[in-house]
Amino acid sequence: MSNDRFQFVKDAIKDLQDRGVFRKLKVIMDRQGAVCNIDGKRVINLSSNNYLGLTNHPKMVKASIEAIKKYGVGAGAVRTIIGTLKIHEELEKKLAKFKGVEAALVFQSGFCANQGVIGTLLGEGDLAISDELNHASIIDGLRLTKATRTIYKHADMNDLEARLKEGAAQGFKKIMIITDGVFSMDGDVAPLDKIYELAKKYNAITMVDDAHGSGVMGEGKGTVHHFGLSKVWDIQMGTLSKAIGCMGGYIATRKDIRILMEHRARPFLFSTSHPPAVTASCIAAVEVMSSQEGKKLVKKLWENAKYFKEGLNQLGFNTGNSQTPITPVIVGEGALAMKLSDELFRNGVFAQGIAFPTVPRDKARVRTIVTANHTKKDLDIALDKFEKVGKKLGII
Numbered sequence: 001m002s003n004d005r006f007q008f009v010k011d012a013i014k015d016l017q018d019r020g021v022f023r024k025l026k027v028i029m030d031r032q033g034a035v036c037n038i039d040g041k042r043v044i045n046l047s048s049n050n051y052l053g054l055t056n057h058p059k060m061v062k063a064s065i066e067a068i069k070k071y072g073v074g075a076g077a078v079r080t081i082i083g084t085l086k087i088h089e090e091l092e093k094k095l096a097k098f099k100g101v102e103a104a105l106v107f108q109s110g111f112c113a114n115q116g117v118i119g120t121l122l123g124e125g126d127l128a129i130s131d132e133l134n135h136a137s138i139i140d141g142l143r144l145t146k147a148t149r150t151i152y153k154h155a156d157m158n159d160l161e162a163r164l165k166e167g168a169a170q171g172f173k174k175i176m177i178i179t180d181g182v183f184s185m186d187g188d189v190a191p192l193d194k195i196y197e198l199a200k201k202y203n204a205i206t207m208v209d210d211a212h213g214s215g216v217m218g219e220g221k222g223t224v225h226h227f228g229l230s231k232v233w234d235i236q237m238g239t240l241s242k243a244i245g246c247m248g249g250y251i252a253t254r255k256d257i258r259i260l261m262e263h264r265a266r267p268f269l270f271s272t273s274h275p276p277a278v279t280a281s282c283i284a285a286v287e288v289m290s291s292q293e294g295k296k297l298v299k300k301l302w303e304n305a306k307y308f309k310e311g312l313n314q315l316g317f318n319t320g321n322s323q324t325p326i327t328p329v330i331v332g333e334g335a336l337a338m339k340l341s342d343e344l345f346r347n348g349v350f351a352q353g354i355a356f357p358t359v360p361r362d363k364a365r366v367r368t369i370v371t372a373n374h375t376k377k378d379l380d381i382a383l384d385k386f387e388k389v390g391k392k393l394g395i396i
């Protein structure tokens, strides 16, 4: 045995290097945008979650600066002690209205929102049925509860029903079905309509993680709205960190669930609330989303997504089952995905390579996300580079 107590760290790093998946963090030298300076190079950015370009929206910047002047830079306490500002509640009212639900509760991040809601609603004697491709924050949220967990095959309604049947027979106190709305690595959409029908049949609670659906699906109102289920779906988790352009997560749900979470959700109880600047810019974002401008941005996002996806498909790339602005280019081996990403970067296009354990070992990919801010010319240049590099590496 080595005397070095941290030999295991060195070994783990070496293992990453040996597998060709060791990465240095890429650094933006100016600001998040459709085209930006990454590590000193001007590139077309195809990896951000800034779907609508709101990270730099003048109204949000202005709201944020004004809030700092008016309220200072910090909230000063957790929400349940004395860290609730009037603007925190204003944001929640606006979000609930935007989502067409009774109530909303904001958390520090989407990650915290998942931890908060799952831990509040599930405990010993309950069953959680979770899609196999659900986000890490759901997996961790479930690990923190004493609920029994079972995983259904990705978007497979027969498998989901089999597990519901089994759960019902075993006499769990309650059963919750949890799914991503838009799956973050594949860009496919969960069949919420079918999930809702099954939930009704087995009297299960429905929860969706709509981090990649908020601001994108259903005219920006999310995947539940897209399926026309706003009045009947139990719990929608959303993020303010992606399309909304800033930071935070929320639960859009019934009034009584909100009240219970106020008392029980651990990140809400034990971690300080958002600084005023964050909250004020989120309020401005919801206002933009609710306006004609917001509708236009969502429309442009989808036009760009369709154009780019069709372009990649015409070139012969495998884009899996993507139905949204998240379009993976699946190449197989982790090392090949990293090589594709590196070569693209050299050619002025940034698209992050993603390998195991984030995706299955044989499904490594470069993931692309176009935004409303990309011009057609940006997309044409990017497609051109994909063709050049894809041929060079023998992918197409």
Ligand SMILES: *Cc1c(COP(=O)(O)O)cnc(C)c1O
Pocket (backbone or CB within 6 Å): 109, 110, 111, 112, 135, 137, 180, 184, 209, 210, 211, 212, 239, 240, 241, 242, 247, 248, 249
């Ligand atoms: C990004 C993401 C989260 C976490 O949201 P943050 O606001 O960034 O913490 C949760 N779920 C899914 C599916 C995500 O993609």
